[in-house]
Amino acid sequence: MTPSTSGVVKEIRQEPEATVVVLAGEVDLNQSPALHAALTEVAANRPRRLIVNLAEVPYMDSSGVGTLVELLRRVNTYKGHLALVGLNERVRGVFEITKLDKFFRIHATEQEAVQT
Amino acid sequence: MSPPSTDQPPAALRVEMTINSDPSSLAVVRGAVTRMAELGGLDETGVHNVTWAIDEALANVIKHGYEGRPDQPIHLTLEGIVGPDGRRGLAVTVRDRGKQVDPATICGRDLADVRPGGLGVHIMRTVMDEVEFSCPMEGGMLLRMVKYVQQGEARCPDRPEGTQP
Numbered sequence: 204m205t206p207s208t209s210g211v212v213k214e215i216r217q218e219p220e221a222t223v224v225v226l227a228g229e230v231d232l233n234q235s236p237a238l239h240a241a242l243t244e245v246a247a248n249r250p251r252r253l254i255v256n257l258a259e260v261p262y263m264d265s266s267g268v269g270t271l272v273e274l275l276r277r278v279n280t281y282k283g284h285l286a287l288v289g290l291n292e293r294v295r296g297v298f299e300i301t302k303l304d305k306f307f308r309i310h311a312t313e314q315e316a317v318q319t
Numbered sequence: 320m321s322p323p324s325t326d327q328p329p330a331a332l333r334v335e336m337t338i339n340s341d342p343s344s345l346a347v348v349r350g351a352v353t354r355m356a357e358l359g360g361l362d363e364t365g366v367h368n369v370t371w372a373i374d375e376a377l378a379n380v381i382k383h384g385y386e387g388r389p390d391q392p393i394h395l396t397l398e399g400i401v402g403p404d405g406r407r408g409l410a411v412t413v414r415d416r417g418k419q420v421d422p423a424t425i426c427g428r429d430l431a432d433v434r435p436g437g438l439g440v441h442i443m444r445t446v447m448d449e450v451e452f453s454c455p456m457e458g459g460m461l462l463r464m465v466k467y468v469q470q471g472e473a474r475c476p477d478r479p480e481g482t483q484p
Contacts (some may be wrong), residue, residue, distance in 0.1 A: 224463070229346060229349075231345050231346065231374060232342040232378040233342035233343050233344070233345055233346065233382060234346060240380070262349075264371070264374050264375060264378060264439075265375055265378070265438035265439045265442055266378060268438060286385065293367060300441070300445050300446070301438050301441065301442070
């Protein structure tokens with residue numbers, strides 16, 4: 204079943220090398236529950252390589268980061284690869300302040316993420 | 320009316336608002352806080368940090384203080400202040416009527432533990448200069464945070480970037 208898009212989930216597409224989830228908009232406590240549900244649905248299909256594109260996310264709070272941490276844990280359980288791409292300075296700052304940047308694969312672009 | 324000067328004492332800057340503990344209020348509050356922080360003379364990073372810290376504080380009240388109930392009151396104040404050393408700043412209070420927690424137990428969690436949750440307090444303490452929780456006698460929690468304008472940081476409100484004073 205193809206997971207549905209809603210809220211900040213703008214697009215979910217299947218590329219030859221990866222499943223790509225494109226988010227757009229501010230990710231806060233209001234958006235995180237729907238995002239969590241959508242990402243859980245995506246992870247249930249066990250994509251070998253999953254990319255979350257955050258290029259259109261201007262703001263993310265700790266609930267958004269927590270949602271991505273949960274996704275990382277799910278993907279790790281089946282030994283998949285999760286990469287985050289396109290983080291602006293502010294969003295990257297959330298990961299740096301919480302020291303979670305060490306645990307995620309963070310790349311500038313989708314192309315860079317599939318090449319590593 | 321001429322725009323306020325950064326040389327003026329910021330004491331006149333004061334905003335109070337009461338919101339429901341509904342997560343959909345957060346985006347509206349972020350917009351108002353951003354403007355207030357700009358008027359308070361903070362630079363772009365300072366404005367972002369104050370907005371972020373307040374967003375995390377409100378999210379904590381909604382999640383933990385009110386346990387997700389969306390119809391409870393949260394009172395927020397923002398006020399321009401002058402600190403003991405003469406530095407200008409922005410003081411924020413967040414007052415709720417939710418569950419009380421011993422302030423001594425409110426601390427950021429161990430960041431070596433990779434799991435969701437518990438990051439908001441760590442963020443607040445990192446990006447703000449002062450963060451203090453208390454339990455008022457009347458119930459609920461009171462959070463006070465302060466962000467000071469860093470030296471050389473003050474900007475001129477309402478003056479387009481690149482123009483001279």
